[in-house]
Amino acid sequence: MANSGSEKKLKLYSYWRSSCAHRVRIALTLKGLEYEYIPVNLVKGDQFGSVFRFVPEDFKEINPMGTVPALVDGDVVISDSFAIIMYLDEKYPEPPLLPRDLHKRAINYQASSIVLSGIQPHQNLAVIKYIEEKVNAEEKTAWVHTAITKGFTALEKLLVSCAGKYATGDEVCLADLFLAPQIHGAINRFQINMVLLLLVSTIVSGLEYFLRIISPNPWNP
Numbered sequence: 001m002a003n004s005g006s007e008k009k010l011k012l013y014s015y016w017r018s019s020c021a022h023r024v025r026i027a028l029t030l031k032g033l034e035y036e037y038i039p040v041n042l043v044k045g046d047q048f049g050s051v052f053r054f055v056p057e058d059f060k061e062i063n064p065m066g067t068v069p070a071l072v073d074g075d076v077v078i079s080d081s082f083a084i085i086m087y088l089d090e091k092y093p094e095p096p097l098l099p100r101d102l103h104k105r106a107i108n109y110q111a112s113s114i115v116l117s118g119i120q121p122h123q124n125l126a127v128i129k130y131i132e133e134k135v136n137a138e139e140k141t142a143w144v145h146t147a148i149t150k151g152f153t154a155l156e157k158l159l160v161s162c163a164g165k166y167a168t169g170d171e172v173c174l175a176d177l178f179l180a181p182q183i184h185g186a187i188n189r190f191q192i193n194m195v196l197l198l199l200v201s202t203i204v205s206g207l208e209y210f211l212r213i214i215s216p217n218p219w220n221p
């Protein structure tokens with residue numbers, strides 16, 4: 001383990017179905033880091049700090065946004081998957097998550113950002129619950145499908161010229177950490193046919209493979 005010995009163990013606040021937390025779990029696994037897993041049950045409301053079933057303290061003290069993931073490294077508390085992954089990549093540089101080539105690096109940032117801000121917020125639990133309650137279940141499904149389709153149409157254009165075994169070549173990079181859980185969620189949670197949507201089918205098969213190897217059994221706590 002890259003962080004064994006006298007260093008304090010990292011703590012990850014996570015929910016099994018959270019694609020945002022899943023990105024961080026993949027980064028931790030890739031870097032060979034040991035961590036304590038603290039489940040925050042989003043469906044039961046643990047993120048609001050009112051139900052302390054699993055979370056020992058008020059979760060809003062850890063992340064006032066009330067979302068997972070959150071990482072605790074000694075006195076350092078970070079929430080937001082992108083910030084956490086960048087922190088881990090700088091503290092534990094091997095294997096690097098960003099390519100040396102500046103253009104490929106920018107593509108990694110852009111692909112991650114499409115998932116981070118262009119897709120996931122539209123399918124977030126709080127948002128889809130709101131649409132279901134205020135409008136109806138059909139509108140919720142239509143909304144999620146539209147957001148995922150729009151995002152992956154853009155990703156397809158962005159990645160078509162640089163994809164290899166993985167999104168930006170033959171090495172696992174930052175973009176893959178965002179894409180793999182998003183594709184997995186789109187297929188398994190929202191029943192979207194990604195092979196039709198994502199024409200770069202090598203990416204789909206590469207990422208599915210990658211997901212199985214790197215993060216076994218991601219859909220169970």
Ligand SMILES: N[C@@H](CCC(=O)N[C@@H](CS)C(=O)NCC(=O)O)C(=O)O
Pocket residue numbers: 018019020021042047066067068069079080081082116124125126127
């Ligand atoms: N930009 C944040 C988004 C975090 C986020 O929205 N997490 C979702 C799970 S993927 C969540 O905790 N949702 C709780 C809720 O909607 O109440 C990140 O990447 O960490």
